[in-house]
């Protein structure tokens with residue numbers, strides 16, 4: 001099998017890169033092993049919300065110089081401010097074009113309401129989420145109803161309501177809570193392990209008396225001006241939720257639940273269907289296992305299902321994610337990238353050969369091992385044995401040198417590096 005580009009990993013980074021490359025006429029294959037982080041994520045994407053010294057970043061543009069000074073190996077610092085901003089705008093356009101249903105822009109972070117009633121900075125959020133501009137002093141509605149689903153434990157209305165009013169932007173609000181019963185869900189209720197957002201949404205979309213649900217929501221809302229619901233309504237896209245909104249005539253908002261997250265799953269499905277519509281080939285359920293090199297280039301990769309019939313390509317993109325997705329693997333005394341055995345780097349506190357430097361003493365503190373990942377240069381080419389491989393690039397969470405959880409930049413790094421690599425490949429000969 002011969003392609004222009006072979007991408008390993010079909011999460012946010014791999015699919016974004018694949019779509020951009022297909023749009024530029026490159027023939028791509030994505031080898032993908034399993035679920036991706038986006039299936040569990042909040043439905044919001046962060047560009048940069050915090051600096052390494054702990055200061056809040058209100059906008060990427062303002063915070064960039066400090067980031068570059070404090071953490072020069074951060075992928076953004078390698079790529080450079082102007083190109084990161086250009087790619088952020090490019091992703092906003094792409095998201096609009098393929099109808100990812102995201103709101104926000106790279107000029108300023110906005111604040112999104114979290115499932116626990118806190119406020120967190122974000123770059124782009126699902127358009128159905130309750131959000132505020134950083135400068136907005138008060139949420140525009142006074143009476144909010146937070147509605148849970150009876151017996152569903154992955155969303156706690158009372159906890160959310162109690163915390164929400166602690167934020168000055170919600171201090172003027174009266175927040176009431178109530179539960180929807182939805183009789184169609186009764187048989188799921190008998191097994192708590194099956195009473196999850198994915199099962200609920202599948203049952204509601206296909207078996208539900210829609211009019212009854214609308215009536216129940218209206219009744220439970222009890223005249224509230226805004227209604228917050230757990231994201232359990234519509235697994236493929238936001239159509240079912242928007243229909244509910246229209247039929248109820250209420251200001252309905254969705255909030256992410258404990259994972260799995262329908263907001264992320266919808267984004268994943270949309271990205272995947274656009275990659276395939278653009279002519280890309282998805283090899284789902286397959287796993288890249290090893291690679292063969294020809295001098296300073298990768299010549300082919302072998303996968304679990306294609307042990308003999310290797311995949312040849314002009315360019316290879318490693319988009320295999322972090323520990324969560326097995327893009328990185330940890331033994332007791334070694335962290336490694338299993339397909340190419342690329343060089344590993346981390347933030348300054350992390351030392352690959354000092355096991356005790358991998359973790360912080362305080363459980364809730366940022367953990368240095370989370371910054372581990374493959375070493376890249378400004379073109380996102382992967383380093384192996386101290387040399388950059390000509391036709392091998394890394395994108396997304398597999399890249400090392402920064403802690404995306406701590407800095408609030410995980411999805412931003414995924415899409416920015418994906419678009420940078422797509423552009424570099426399109427510009428390269430061969």
Ligand SMILES: Cc1cc2nc3c(=O)[nH]c(=O)nc-3n(C[C@H](O)[C@H](O)[C@H](O)COP(=O)(O)OP(=O)(O)OC[C@H]3O[C@@H](n4cnc5c(N)ncnc54)[C@H](O)[C@@H]3O)c2cc1C
Nearest residue numbers: 009011012013033034036037046288321325396397410411
């Ligand atoms: C619970 C949770 C909440 C989050 N919330 C936010 C948030 O609020 N804001 C934000 O910005 N980010 C958030 N993130 C992070 C964000 O989702 C990730 O940064 C982003 O989705 C990573 O994308 P990726 O493509 O780099 O990696 P992944 O999504 O990990 O994708 C990697 C893919 O590669 C596959 N793979 C791995 N190895 C191989 C192999 N050898 N062969 C074939 N396939 C392979 C994996 O199966 C996986 O599908 C959250 C993540 C989680 C888990």
